[in-house]
Amino acid sequence: xxxxxxxxxxxxxxxxxxxxxxxxxxxxxxxxxxxxxxxxxxxxxxxxxxxxxxxxxxxxxxxxxxxxxxxxxxxxxxxxxxxxxxxxxxxxxxxxxxxxxxxxxxxxxxxxxxx
Amino acid sequence: xxxxxxxxxxxxxxxxxxxxxxxxxxxxxxxxxxxxxxxxxxxxxxxxxxxxxxxxxxxxxxxxxxxxxxxxxxxxxxxxxxxxxxxxxxxxxxxxxxxxxxxxxxxxxxxxxxx
Numbered sequence: 001x002x003x004x005x006x007x008x009x010x011x012x013x014x015x016x017x018x019x020x021x022x023x024x025x026x027x028x029x030x031x032x033x034x035x036x037x038x039x040x041x042x043x044x045x046x047x048x049x050x051x052x053x054x055x056x057x058x059x060x061x062x063x064x065x066x067x068x069x070x071x072x073x074x075x076x077x078x079x080x081x082x083x084x085x086x087x088x089x090x091x092x093x094x095x096x097x098x099x100x101x102x103x104x105x106x107x108x109x110x111x112x113x114x115x
Numbered sequence: 116x117x118x119x120x121x122x123x124x125x126x127x128x129x130x131x132x133x134x135x136x137x138x139x140x141x142x143x144x145x146x147x148x149x150x151x152x153x154x155x156x157x158x159x160x161x162x163x164x165x166x167x168x169x170x171x172x173x174x175x176x177x178x179x180x181x182x183x184x185x186x187x188x189x190x191x192x193x194x195x196x197x198x199x200x201x202x203x204x205x206x207x208x209x210x211x212x213x214x215x216x217x218x219x220x221x222x223x224x225x226x227x228x229x230x
Binding site for chain 1: 119146147148150152157158159160161162165167206208210211212213214215216217218220221222223
């Protein structure tokens with residue numbers, strides 16, 4: 001079974017530029033998460049989708065971050081414009097359901113450096 | 116509010132030593148789930164274990180064991196006879212039954228096992 005796929009793996013941009021990350025979850029997984037992991041910290045949830053609807057985006061900086069999940073499968077996370085503090089690893093995860101007990105499977109992440 | 120604390124930022128041991136990683140959590144909910152994930156240098160978070168709040172039985176899986184104590188709100192992880200391949204960052208995480216599955220992570224403990 002293929003795991004969660006993410007691209008690109010690495011990205012370097014200058015501040016005020018825009019960037020987009022892509023995630024393809026495990027087939028059949030209805031729930032998709034985007035987490036931000038700043039160096040030396042644990043991942044923090046940015047947004048959660050159930051199929052193509054948003055369940056939780058309370059910690060998404062909506063003035064610069066946006067995300068979509070078209071057709072309830074792939075998802076894209078965008079930052080526009082980027083700030084220095086956005087340098088982090090962006091992790092995508094998926095699970096069968098949205099219950100607290102559902103195991104989340106993580107992708108390899110996209111490491112973003114903003115200069 | 117919910118919180119997970121991993122007080123040990125870094126631990127260094129010599130191969131074959133036993134090592135315990137501490138995790139303390141805070142929640143007022145009665146139904147919740149606790150997880151441990153491993154993050155090797157490649158960056159992908161790997162699921163290790165899930166426990167629900169009603170099951171305080173300790174669990175052993177090979178060289179890994181987990182001690183869950185509700186009385187002290189702790190969910191500690193012990194590696195017996197550590198190996199170099201155990202070197203990674205380990206995260207403890209909490210999810211609530213009624214919050215859609217999002218994980219609240221601790222800061223992580225970086226374990227270094229030296230030959």
